[in-house]
Amino acid sequence: MSKTIIVSNRLPLKLSLDGDKITATPSVGGLATGMKSVHTDGDSLWIGWSGLTDDTLTTTQKEKVAEKIRQENCAAVALTQQEVDDFYLGFSNKTLWPLFHYFLEYAKFEKDQWETYQRVNERFAKVILEHTGEDDIIWVHDYQLLLVPQLVKEQRPKSTIGFFLHIPFPSFEIFRTFPWREEVLQGMLGADLLGFHTYDYERHFLSSVKRILRREVSFNKISYDNREIKVDSFPMGIDYDKFYSSAKQHMDKSLEERSELQQRLDSHKEISGDGSKLILSIDRMDYTKGIPNRIRAFEYFLEKYPEYIEKVRLIMLAVPSRSEVSTYKKLKQETDRLVGRINGKFSTVSWTPIWYYYRSMPFDNLIDLYTSADIALITPVRDGMNLVAKEYVATRVNGDGVLILSEMAGASKEMNEALLINPNNFEEFAATIKKAIEMPLEEQQSRIKILQKRLSRYNVERWANEFMKSLKETQQTKDIFVSK
Numbered sequence: 472m473s474k475t476i477i478v479s480n481r482l483p484l485k486l487s488l489d490g491d492k493i494t495a496t497p498s499v500g501g502l503a504t505g506m507k508s509v510h511t512d513g514d515s516l517w518i519g520w521s522g523l524t525d526d527t528l529t530t531t532q533k534e535k536v537a538e539k540i541r542q543e544n545c546a547a548v549a550l551t552q553q554e555v556d557d558f559y560l561g562f563s564n565k566t567l568w569p570l571f572h573y574f575l576e577y578a579k580f581e582k583d584q585w586e587t588y589q590r591v592n593e594r595f596a597k598v599i600l601e602h603t604g605e606d607d608i609i610w611v612h613d614y615q616l617l618l619v620p621q622l623v624k625e626q627r628p629k630s631t632i633g634f635f636l637h638i639p640f641p642s643f644e645i646f647r648t649f650p651w652r653e654e655v656l657q658g659m660l661g662a663d664l665l666g667f668h669t670y671d672y673e674r675h676f677l678s679s680v681k682r683i684l685r686r687e688v689s690f691n692k693i694s695y696d697n698r699e700i701k702v703d704s705f706p707m708g709i710d711y712d713k714f715y716s717s718a719k720q721h722m723d724k725s726l727e728e729r730s731e732l733q734q735r736l737d738s739h740k741e742i743s744g745d746g747s748k749l750i751l752s753i754d755r756m757d758y759t760k761g762i763p764n765r766i767r768a769f770e771y772f773l774e775k776y777p778e779y780i781e782k783v784r785l786i787m788l789a790v791p792s793r794s795e796v797s798t799y800k801k802l803k804q805e806t807d808r809l810v811g812r813i814n815g816k817f818s819t820v821s822w823t824p825i826w827y828y829y830r831s832m833p834f835d836n837l838i839d840l841y842t843s844a845d846i847a848l849i850t851p852v853r854d855g856m857n858l859v860a861k862e863y864v865a866t867r868v869n870g871d872g873v874l875i876l877s878e879m880a881g882a883s884k885e886m887n888e889a890l891l892i893n894p895n896n897f898e899e900f901a902a903t904i905k906k907a908i909e910m911p912l913e914e915q916q917s918r919i920k921i922l923q924k925r926l927s928r929y930n931v932e933r934w935a936n937e938f939m940k941s942l943k944e945t946q947q948t949k950d951i952f953v954s955k
């Protein structure tokens with residue numbers, strides 16, 4: 472019987488070490504949830520890095536970690552601290568991440584890190600080959616593993632390989648600047664099916680294949696190495712029911728059951744009175760998410776429409792991310808400085824314009840934030856999809872609320888009923904915040920209702936199943952070719 476193999480940089484587990492005692496808690500992120508229907512007991516395996524560096528573990532700890540990982544239907548790829556620095560923090564996050572998000576000025580092209588990236592991708596391929604047979608279906612995820620499809624295909628030509636990119640694929644003019652552009656495209660073309668969040672990313676990829684590799688591309692098929700490769704878009708959804716039902720339970724809580732955070736959120740409405748509004752933003756602290764831009768635009772809004780001073784508050788949750796990387800350190804400093812400046816400039820005795828949290832929060836607090844926010848302000852300068860925008864909509868159990876969403880997020884392609892903005896246009900930014908504040912309830916409800924219907928249908932399980940279905944079809948097409 473064929474197995475399904477899921478491959479991602481990180482395993483869907485959080486391992487903690489206390490001496491020789493190891494505990495594993497499942498990850499609750501979008502990918503882990505989405506893959507639940509694919510990663511079922513017995514006939515599937517998840518391959519990835521455990522999050523623990525091999526050179527810092529004792530032999531006994533290594534054995535126990537391996538045992539724990541096996542019990543969870545997973546297999547680990549071992550990485551040393553140096554490899555994590557060069558492959559993950561280095562090439563993945565200082566080269567590919569900025570380049571693919573159009574931040575060319577941040578992209579470092581370092582040969583040593585490229586070599587480590589190649590070596591680590593080879594190690595992933597080796598672990599895949601050790602754990603799979605000819606008939607297994609392999610689904611590789613994301614920008615850390617762009618070379619893996621080809622490395623596996625070379626060794627096992629009959630294998631069925633899918634690859635999904637969670638970040639944008641940039642336009643040809645950006646991608647052509649990359650020193651290892653041929654190698655990366657060839658790496659990806661080891662797959663039988665390549666999936667992207669949007670049609671635009673798919674189109675950019677096809678254009679780079681055509682112009683850099685000079686391969687024949689017809690519609691969404693590429694002829695390569697006597698194989699036919701399919702390219703398609705699969706917009707990732709969320710676990711809609713989980714967000715909707717958690718929000719519903721939250722609304723039913725009595726006053727005494729409400730969290731401290733919720734009480735603080737409620738106090739804003741009590742103090743600011745009628746017409747008060749909470750605006751929410753949630754993102755990893757990443758330069759692609761447009762955080763400084765958003766703060767400046769909010770400042771401009773308060774200057775332009777001073778009638779909203781003491782009425783409107785921005786709650787900004789910025790989750791620490793890649794904080795070892797210098798561009799991320801600078802971003803954190805800039806954000807701290809801007810929040811301080813704006814709060815210093817506008818605060819009154821009873822009101823501060825921005826409540827800023829630099830930390831991650833437990834899921835229940837996330838629901839407190841989503842359900843309390845009258846407006847969600849999701850304004851990345853570039854984002855593959857953006858699941859936060861979708862989660863906000865799913866928690867609006869009363870049908871009220873307004874989503875302001877950047878056109879630069881992949882999610883905007885499916886969320887036309889949101890208020891879509893160009894985050895670099897401050898006039899539009901400020902006018903849209905005003906429009907959201909003043910939007911009549913009926914209009915809010917009619918927009919949210921349409922969005923909810925779409926998101927509940929195209930949820931994350933459907934995303935995973937449609938990708939798998941399409942990947943299995945490539946397997947059947949191959950069989951037909953072979954039997955002819």
Ligand code: GDG
Pocket residue numbers: 500501637638707753754755790830831832833834837854855856857858859860862
């Ligand atoms: C990449 C792409 C693409 C956030 N803070 C907390 C928390 N979260 C959860 C959210 C959401 C997830 O993290 C963030 O997902 P996003 O999609 O917004 O962003 P990235 O992390 O950049 O993800 C992106 C995605 O991959 C999927 O393909 O959409 O474009 O960049 O689910 O709820 N969860 C908890 N506490 C927090 O403080 N519990």
